[in-house]
Amino acid sequence: LFTLIEDGTVTSPSGFRAGVAAAGIKYQGRLDLGVIASDRPGPIAGVFTRNVVRSAPVVACQRRLNSGVGQAVIVNSGCANACTGPRGAHDAEQMARLAASRLGISPEMVYVAGTGVIGTFVPLDRVAAGLSKMALESSGGHDFARAIMTTDTRAKELALAVTAPAGCFTIGAAAKGSGMIHPDMGTMLCFITTDASVDGRFLQAALGRVTDRTFNMVSVDGDTSPSDTVLLLANACSGHPTIGADGGQEFEEALLEVCTRLAMSIAADGEGATKLFEVIVTGAASESDARRAARCVAGSSLVKTAIHGADPNWGRLVCAVGRSGAAMDPDRVSLSLNDVPVMSRGMPAPFDEAALRRSLEADHVRAHIDLHIGPTSATAWGCDLSHEYVTINASYTT
Amino acid sequence: LFTLIEDGTVTSPSGFRAGVAAAGIKYQGRLDLGVIASDRPGPIAGVFTRNVVRSAPVVACQRRLNSGVGQAVIVNSGCANACTGPRGAHDAEQMARLAASRLGISPEMVYVAGTGVIGTFVPLDRVAAGLSKMALESSGGHDFARAIMTTDTRAKELALAVTAPAGCFTIGAAAKGSGMIHPDMGTMLCFITTDASVDGRFLQAALGRVTDRTFNMVSVDGDTSPSDTVLLLANACSGHPTIGADGGQEFEEALLEVCTRLAMSIAADGEGATKLFEVIVTGAASESDARRAARCVAGSSLVKTAIHGADPNWGRLVCAVGRSGAAMDPDRVSLSLNDVPVMSRGMPAPFDEAALRRSLEADHVRAHIDLHIGPTSATAWGCDLSHEYVTINASYTT
Numbered sequence: 101l102f103t104l105i106e107d108g109t110v111t112s113p114s115g116f117r118a119g120v121a122a123a124g125i126k127y128q129g130r131l132d133l134g135v136i137a138s139d140r141p142g143p144i145a146g147v148f149t150r151n152v153v154r155s156a157p158v159v160a161c162q163r164r165l166n167s168g169v170g171q172a173v174i175v176n177s178g179c180a181n182a183c184t185g186p187r188g189a190h191d192a193e194q195m196a197r198l199a200a201s202r203l204g205i206s207p208e209m210v211y212v213a214g215t216g217v218i219g220t221f222v223p224l225d226r227v228a229a230g231l232s233k234m235a236l237e238s239s240g241g242h243d244f245a246r247a248i249m250t251t252d253t254r255a256k257e258l259a260l261a262v263t264a265p266a267g268c269f270t271i272g273a274a275a276k277g278s279g280m281i282h283p284d285m286g287t288m289l290c291f292i293t294t295d296a297s298v299d300g301r302f303l304q305a306a307l308g309r310v311t312d313r314t315f316n317m318v319s320v321d322g323d324t325s326p327s328d329t330v331l332l333l334a335n336a337c338s339g340h341p342t343i344g345a346d347g348g349q350e351f352e353e354a355l356l357e358v359c360t361r362l363a364m365s366i367a368a369d370g371e372g373a374t375k376l377f378e379v380i381v382t383g384a385a386s387e388s389d390a391r392r393a394a395r396c397v398a399g400s401s402l403v404k405t406a407i408h409g410a411d412p413n414w415g416r417l418v419c420a421v422g423r424s425g426a427a428m429d430p431d432r433v434s435l436s437l438n439d440v441p442v443m444s445r446g447m448p449a450p451f452d453e454a455a456l457r458r459s460l461e462a463d464h465v466r467a468h469i470d471l472h473i474g475p476t477s478a479t480a481w482g483c484d485l486s487h488e489y490v491t492i493n494a495s496y497t498t
Numbered sequence: 499l500f501t502l503i504e505d506g507t508v509t510s511p512s513g514f515r516a517g518v519a520a521a522g523i524k525y526q527g528r529l530d531l532g533v534i535a536s537d538r539p540g541p542i543a544g545v546f547t548r549n550v551v552r553s554a555p556v557v558a559c560q561r562r563l564n565s566g567v568g569q570a571v572i573v574n575s576g577c578a579n580a581c582t583g584p585r586g587a588h589d590a591e592q593m594a595r596l597a598a599s600r601l602g603i604s605p606e607m608v609y610v611a612g613t614g615v616i617g618t619f620v621p622l623d624r625v626a627a628g629l630s631k632m633a634l635e636s637s638g639g640h641d642f643a644r645a646i647m648t649t650d651t652r653a654k655e656l657a658l659a660v661t662a663p664a665g666c667f668t669i670g671a672a673a674k675g676s677g678m679i680h681p682d683m684g685t686m687l688c689f690i691t692t693d694a695s696v697d698g699r700f701l702q703a704a705l706g707r708v709t710d711r712t713f714n715m716v717s718v719d720g721d722t723s724p725s726d727t728v729l730l731l732a733n734a735c736s737g738h739p740t741i742g743a744d745g746g747q748e749f750e751e752a753l754l755e756v757c758t759r760l761a762m763s764i765a766a767d768g769e770g771a772t773k774l775f776e777v778i779v780t781g782a783a784s785e786s787d788a789r790r791a792a793r794c795v796a797g798s799s800l801v802k803t804a805i806h807g808a809d810p811n812w813g814r815l816v817c818a819v820g821r822s823g824a825a826m827d828p829d830r831v832s833l834s835l836n837d838v839p840v841m842s843r844g845m846p847a848p849f850d851e852a853a854l855r856r857s858l859e860a861d862h863v864r865a866h867i868d869l870h871i872g873p874t875s876a877t878a879w880g881c882d883l884s885h886e887y888v889t890i891n892a893s894y895t896t
Contacts, residue, residue, distance in 0.1 A: 153820030153828045183813055185829065185845040218813020219846040321799040322720065323814070324821040401719040401799065401883075402891055409892025415581055415616020416721070422551030423722040430551045431583065447583040448617045485799075487885045493800055494807025 101263060102354045105270070108259025109241025113270040113295035115139040115337035118240030120247040123230030125223060126178030126216055131247035133230040136291055137172040137203050142335040143300030144170035144211070145307040147315075149328035155182035156192035157212040158329060164211055168300040171209040173291055173331055174199040176227065177248050177276070179216045182326040191222045198224070202231045213289050213329045215250055215276065245274035248289055251492055252276050256365045260358055262296075264350035267340025269296035273358050277320060277366040290315065290330040290362060296351060297336035299344040306352045307332050314359035317391065317480040319399040320370035321489070367398075367481035368463075372489030375463045377407050381421075382477040383470045389426035390478035396424030397467065398482030408484035410460035412453060414442040417467055432472040438465060445472070499661060500752045503668070506657025507639025510670040511693035513537040513735035516638030518645040521628030523621060524576030524614055529645035531628040534689055535570040535601050536733040541698030542568035542609070543705040545713075547726035553580035554590035555610040556727060562609055566698040569607040571689055571729055572597040574625065575646050575674070577614045580724040589620045596622070600629045611687050611727045613648055613674065643672035646687055649890055650676045654763045658756055660694075662748035665738025667694035671756050675764040676718060676771075688713065688728040688760060694749060695734035697742040704750045705730050712757035715789065715878045717797040718768035719887070765879035766861075770887030773861045775805050779819075780875040781868045787824035788876035794822035795865065796880030806882035808858035810851060812840040815865055830870040836863060843870070 111118050116138055123133040146165050148158050164170065174195055181188045192212050200207040214222070245255040259272035275290035292307075311330055332355075336342075343351050368376035379398045384390035397403055400420040406413040414435055421428055431446035438459045441449045465484075509516050514536050521531040544563050546556050562568065572593055579586045590610050598605040612620070643653040657670035673688035690705075709728055730753075734740075741749050766774035777796045782788035795801055798818040804811040812833055819826055829844035836857045839847045863882075 151817060151820040152826055153817050180813070183816055183828065183841065183844065183846065217811070218817065219841065323798055323800045323817065326813075326817055326820065400721055401887075402721045405888050405891030408888065411893055413615070415578070415724075418581055419549055419551050419616065419721065419724055422549040422724065428550055430581065443581065443617065446581065448581065485888060487888050489799075490803050490806065490883060490885050490888060493803030495809050 101350055102260045102357060105259040105261050108272060109257045110136060110244055110272045110274040110291055110293050111238050111241035112259035112272040113293045115295055115335045116293045117236040117238050118244040119234040119236035120240065120243040121230030121234045123226045125176050125226055131243065132176055132178045133227060134175045134244045134247035135172060135199055135234065135236060136244060136293065137236055138333055138335040139337065140335055141169050141171040141209055142333060143168055143298060143303050145304040145332040147307055147311045147330045149324060149326055151324045151326050153182060153326040155180050155214060155327040156184060156188035157181055157214045158327060159189065160192040160196065160212045161329060164208060167208065170211050170333055171205055172199060172203055173211045173213060175213040175248050175289065176222065177215050177250050179214055179220050179222045180218045180327045181214045181222050183219045184221055187221060191224060194224055195222065195227055198228050198231055211331055215289055215327050218326065241272065241274065248274065248276045250276065251371050252369055254369050256362055258358060258361055260354050262350060262354040266343050266347050267338060269294060269338040269340065271354055271358050273362060275362040275366060277369050292332040292358065294334045295337040296334055297338065297340055297342045298334040298351060299342055302345045302348050303332060303334055306348060306355055310352065310356045310359050313356065314363040317395060318363045318367045319395055319480065319482045320367065322399050364481050367483050370483035371492045372486040373483030374408065374486055375465055375484050377482045377484060378466045379480045380466065380468045380477065381471065383472045383474055384476045385427045385474035387476045387478065390476045393421045393424045393426035393469065394478045394480035396420045397469065398480040401485055404482065404485035407465050408486050410457050412437060412442060412456045412460060417469065418443065421469060427473065428471050429473060434470045434472065436468045499748055500658045500755060503657040503659050506670060507655045508534060508642055508670045508672040508689055508691050509636050509639035510657035511668040511691045513693055513733045514691045515634040515636050516642040517632040517634035518638065518641040519628030519632045521624045523574050523624055529641065530574055530576045531625060532573045532642040532645035533570060533597055533632065533634060534642060534691065535634055536731055537735065538733055539567050539569040539607055540731060540733040541566055541696060541701050543702040543730045545705055545709045545728045547722060547724055549722045549724050551580060551724040553578050553612060553725040554582060554586035555579055555612045556725060557587065558590040558594065558610045559727060562606060565606065568609050568731055569603055570597060570601055571609045571611060573611040573646050573687065574620065575613050575648050577612055577618050577620045578616045578725045579612045579620050581617045582619055585619060589622060592622055593620065593625055596626050596629055609729055613687055613725050616724065639670065639672065646672065646674045648674065649769050650674050650767055652767050654760055656756060656759055658752050660748060660752040664741050664745050665736060667692060667736040667738065669752055669756050671760060673760040673764060676767050676769050690730040690756065692732045693735040694732055695736065695738055695740045696732040696749060697740055700743045700746050701730060701732055704746060704753060708750065708754045708757050711754065712761040715793060716761045716765050717793055717878065717880045718765065720797050762879050765881050768881035769890045770884040771881030772806065772884055773863055773882050775880045775882060776864045777878045778864065778866045778875065779869065781870045781872060782874045783825045783872035785874045785876065788874045791819045791822045791824040791867065792876045792878035794818045795867065796878040799883055802880065802883035805863050806884050808855050810835060810840060810854045810858060815867065816841065819867060825871065826869050827871055832868045832870065834866045
């Protein structure tokens with residue numbers, strides 16, 4: 101159905117180019133401005149933060165999404181442009197205008213995103229200067245994935261080649277973490293491109309469903325950013341008949357694969373993280389219960405510090421389920437860590453502590469919690485809580 | 499109305515004695531077993547964890563509270579006796595029986611509490627040996643406050659002398675923190691004694707109201723323990739007419755003072771904490787909104803790390819309000835840190851950054867968030883998130 105493209109990126113689909121600049125928005129000499137542009141306009145879908153405090157770029161994107169059409173995105177990684185009032189709203193529109201003028205298209209076709217310090221203003225002169233020296237190229241995807249990074253230690257990007265009944269197409273994506281990340285639209289920024297021809301309404305519905313199962317199941321620190329943005333541009337350059345609700349299964353499965361991989365890499369590269377922490381809840385009474393329990397365990401500071409220390413302190417996981425709001429019967433719960441049963445039907449299960457400690461030192465730790473009361477399951481992804489997380493966040497604005 | 503008793507403690511009220519032992523429940527050579535006993539039975543009130551996972555001692559207390567009467571408490575600080583199934587339930591009852599036999603009273607008069615590792619069993623033989631060598635004394639309060647400590651660095655205790663229309667009486671208390679602490683019954687253990695004569699139903703109602711404004715407004719790490727317990731024993735030894743709903747104002751105010759002081763010291767002594775973080779929300783649309791917003795800010799990992807680093811990264815506080823669920827209009831919010839305005843009606847306010855950084859290095863940091871949309875307010879207490887928190891919790895069971 102789909103294959104991973106070697107060295108794939110957000111410009112792997114046909115008809116997309118990207119450009120970057122070191123515009124000096126917050127720091128000198130690092131890439132901090134990126135543009136993705138399609139050769140032609142097409143349907144666009146978006147999912148955004150659920151925080152009541154929304155950044156000016158999020159508000160600008162949500163307004164544009166009423167049309168359902170887009171052609172380009174401009175992103176900066178030095179300034180969130182949040183809590184900046186009417187001037188911030190004006191600045192976000194101005195960023196779209198500057199990019200539109202550079203690309204020779206309408207400002208309404210340009211979507212805007214930003215990440216960085218809250219409560220500071222975008223230096224528009226530096227954005228303009230960055231755009232003026234920017235070259236947009238079909239090989240520009242890798243640089244784009246680097247330009248949107250803040251505290252990320254690795255670029256997060258991939259592309260899939262998909263074979264569907266409607267025809268062949270490609271999906272590419274780039275995302276960034278890595279702090280202020282929690283379930284309610286739990287990514288920071290993610291840009292997905294495809295040369296598939298997709299019905300606009302189906303595109304939005306599929307992106308919403310996939311986001312709920314992927315980015316919304318990631319937690320790095322329980323905090324929700326005002327800038328969270330996922331945008332999906334479809335430019336129809338692959339030329340096959342339009343995919344809609346009826347023919348969309350392969351498209352949605354491939355999109356799920358792309359977003360699952362990115363969600364896992366966002367969690368694994370959480371601020372200060374030394375390991376990926378995967379929490380699988382089965383036997384829940386409902387899907388929302390399963391999700392709530394899995395996210396609560398993945399987000400618990402006490403669980404995360406224990407995972408950091410490879411400490412099999414499993415009572416903390418059970419207690420996190422207990423405060424999650426999910427229906428549970430403590431006497432039925434079974435729990436394993438890296439496939440070693442540590443609790444069985446509500447009672448401690450004997451285990452080889454030294455062996456389990458060694459196993460928990462791996463860079464991927466998996467908890468499986470079976471509530472044994474229903475048929476549904478969910479998976480959440482988080483990371484450990486380390487000294488480095490404290491170091492990063494004790495002096496972020498410095 | 500009331501005065502702080504110098505060197506006051508849980509045995510300051512007339513007719514209460516306490517005893518302790520180093521029973522070797524988890525570690526050798528440290529106090530880990532404590533008993534409070536009244537000379538006579540009296541009304542008792544209790545508030546417990548809202549976690550679905552409840553420890554066996556909590557279940558035992560809740561069953562006894564149906565009678566509304568009690569005379570003694572036995573507490574261990576090495577073993578939570580949670581996730582221990584029917585054997586744990588039996589062990590909790592057995593602890594009550596052992597203490598009752600030592601005191602010569604009915605096991606139904608003895609309440610049980612525990613804190614420590616989850617999923618381990620209480621060594622009843624060590625409890626019995628500890629009780630056999632225990633002396634109960636009216637001067638035993640200070641030792642009791644030490645015996646219930648786990649990762650606390652300071653004992654938490656006080657007593658107030660109260661003058662009310664009904665007569666004079668004393669309230670004493672001892673509490674412990676300091677991890678797995680979050681709003682839903684946000685203390686670990688607190689034992690309050692009074693020689694006042696108080697109607698049992700009023701006692702329970704007053705304790706519930708006071709707990710909502712004090713212990714339930716504390717957050718150390720967002721995790722809720724299965725052991726959280728507040729017990730309030732009233733033995734009527736002061737001999738005045740019974741205080742009920744009508745004459746209870748002075749009693750409830752004094753109780754609020756006791757619990758506020760303990761709540762603040764639990765927050766200030768949170769695991770790894772270097773400072774107390776007080777969050778005052780005003781101008782909220784409702785009391786539940788004010789509480790929700792204050793607790794969410796006090797509990798945010800990103801806010802707590804910024805406070806740790808004396809970093810005036812105020813956008814994180816606004817975003818925590820934004821994800822709290824409280825009604826807010828981002829364009830109306832004003833925010834100050836240690837009385838320095840940093841955000842005014844939704845816009846950044848200019849401030850002297852170096853001076854504010856110096857001010858944030860104090861051991862008590864205060865944030866005031868005015869939502870400017872309603873008449874109600876609330877205060878929450880938390881602490882900073884430090885490297886030491888990670889160190890403590892990465893190897894708790896070791």
